[in-house]
Amino acid sequence: MRSIWNGSISFGLVTIPVKIYSASEDRKLDLDMLDKSDHARIRYKRVNEVTGEEVEWKDIVKGYKQDDSYVVLADEDFEQANAKKSKTIDIEEFIKEEDVADVLFKKPYFLEPQKDGEKSYNLLKNALLDTGKLGVATFVMRQKENLSLVGVYKNALVLHVIRFADEIRNPDDLKLPDTKVSKREVDMAKSLIEQYTEDFAFDKYKNVYNEQLLKIIKAKTSGKKTKVEKFDTKPTPAKDLMAQLKASLEKKKKNKAS
Known part of the structure; x- marks a missing residue:
């Protein structure tokens, strides 16, 4: 497995250097999109909507539309938005496992200790197992803030990315x-x-x-x-x-x- 995030997880004044690995994988069959007439593969291109020309990845930036123009953001802008959360999974409180609704869960990740973090890793893992609690943490990955729960699965610390409250639609809109x-x-x-x-x-x-x-x-x-x-x-x-x-x-x- 290849790690997708390096940083640390902290609770109180204890800091544990960790790596994040995806804990799940997509088992969907790899199907290509084809032209119905001759079965040739369909390709997607990144095209400049003004010139109609293809744009290479290295020439693509991200921007926020404001009025009729864009504010272009560089990599350092995303990092400066919250430098700590880009490098730290900060456990802010602990809750009971049964207090979490299943609808909140989005994706699991495994946490692996880095050098000099082995003992504190096991300390947090054993404490969570003994108390039956989950740590509530926030961190930034891929330019997005995530709300998460830290627990234990098969002897490993697992980070469950969960949804923020405003990401859950109101069921009152359903015709029940x-x-x-x-x-x-x-x-x-x-x-x-x-x-x-x-x-x-x-x-x-x-x-x-x-x-x-x-x-x-x-x-x-x-x-x-x-x-x-x-x-x-x-x-x-x-x-x-x-x-x-x-x-x-x-x-x-x-x-x-x-």
Whole structure:
């Protein structure tokens, strides 16, 4: 793995030099965009909208539009905006793990200690494990400030970049139902949830979509047709809810017994 950020993580007066590594990777198949007529690859170019000519990366700068002109920003401008946050993951407080809503999480990163940071790294890791707490921190990476949580995953410190409050849309804008549900129906649904409750096994879940898509690609290569799996997507009518819940419970019980 190659580190994507070098700096330090701090809590109180303790400073730990660290490197950041991406903790996840995209498993999507690498598909090219083609011209439908001759299957030639489509290429994107960075073009000056005035001259129509292509512009090289080295000649591209970033600017903020103000009125009818742009204020051009250099690399040092981004660094000076908050020099400390560009080099330090500063833990400002600690919170309980259960206090964080899942909708906030965006992307995980692994933290690795640099030279002379090994002991303080283990100190923070062990303290987080023993307390069940997460550190709330802010830092700047790729010219963007990030709100994050520092925790532990498989013996490594992990940095979870999370969303700021103003990045979460208000669910009040949704057309949510106020349909009444009986206690008997809720109790039956709770029983079904209990029947389906297991210890979470992370490795049990695989990305099967890519495998199925590859099968289709191989079939098309050999000129074969693939079978389309049929499934029912009709909503369960309100009057049939109890019957479907009972049938689901019976099916689960039979599967457990077999």
